[in-house]
Amino acid sequence: MHGLAALQRAALDQPGRADEMFERARALVPAMPLKVQIQTTTRCNAACAMCPYPVVTAEAGFEHTSMSEERYLRILSDLRRGEVERLSLFLMNEPLLDRRLARWIELAREALPACVLGLFTNGAALDGRRARELAAAGLDEICVSVHGFDAATYERVMSGLSYARIRRNLDQVLEAAAAGELGGMHVQIVTGDVPEVTSTRDLAPLRYRDRIVVKGFSNERAAVGVETGLASSQGGASDTPCQRLFVKLYVLTGGECVLCNVDWRHTVLLGRVGDEGGASVSEVWRGDAYMAIRREHFTRVFARAAICSRCDYARVVDRE
Secondary structure (H helix, E strand, C coil): CHHHHHHHHHHHHCHHHHHHHHHHHHCCCCCCCCEEEECCECCCCCEECCCCHHHHCCCCCCCCCECCHHHHHHHHHHHCCCCCCEEECCCCCCHHHCCCHHHHHHHHHHHCCCCEEEEEECCCCCCHHHHHHHHHHCCCEEEEECCCCCHHHHHHHEECCCHHHHHHHHHHHHHHHHCCCCCCCEEEEEEECCHHHHCCHHHCCHHHHCCEEEECCCCHHHHCCCCCCCCCCCCCCCCCCCCHHHHEEEECCCCEEECCCCCCCCCCEEEECCCCCCCCHHHHHCCHHHHHHHHHHHHCCCCCCHHHHHCCHHHHHHHC
């Protein structure tokens, strides 16, 4: 994707050639997404200060849903035809609230043996037993979000969760890893790159520290028009090119392909996958709707993807 990044930057530097640069970039879009993120359920058990979840899910008309196994199997069957590098079974939710997850990881491992299978979780439901179950199912890596290493900070930023519980769960998981009970599953502790959180990092137990990865927060709440509860790592709009639409597919419980994980209100739907007799992943991925949004990222004229003009994800990622 280095060639794509060069074309995106050229389009920004030479706006008059944006359409030309996009036509060259179109040929670089892979036949299938390289990364796929699937929402198996819409539920979460936290109200984190950087996340729009508690506001969006409380709005009129929102209903919690779960993906059917039939749809999931059809999506996996489609993905067999490509060269998916990474499959992540989480999106705008807490994945471990889905009790089917270990079985679904097994199904993914069978369908996509060379693919990296990963999860992000807040860890409230991740004890030693659950970690062993996920590892045995074939999960390659699990990232546990821990935003604060003292009770006051953690419970303020990750409202609704218990610091004592996450400490207990992490201790069990790391003991299982040390005993070789998690096989090759890699465990990371992810913490946010904002002063409120990083100022507590030295309070983390020594056994955690070589597993801690610091990542930037993007302005998801501000991008969707929700009052900001915690500042992003870098505020403001960004002209840095975003490559998500060129490499990654985001699938909701009903099979709808949403713009990305910042589009909490599903303002841009790019197609639907997993329907019996419906469009394939490849047809949606290379379809007109996706290409039109990709063109907007070259011309910087956001018509359908207005949310992109308010998002600082690319800048935060570039900074890391």
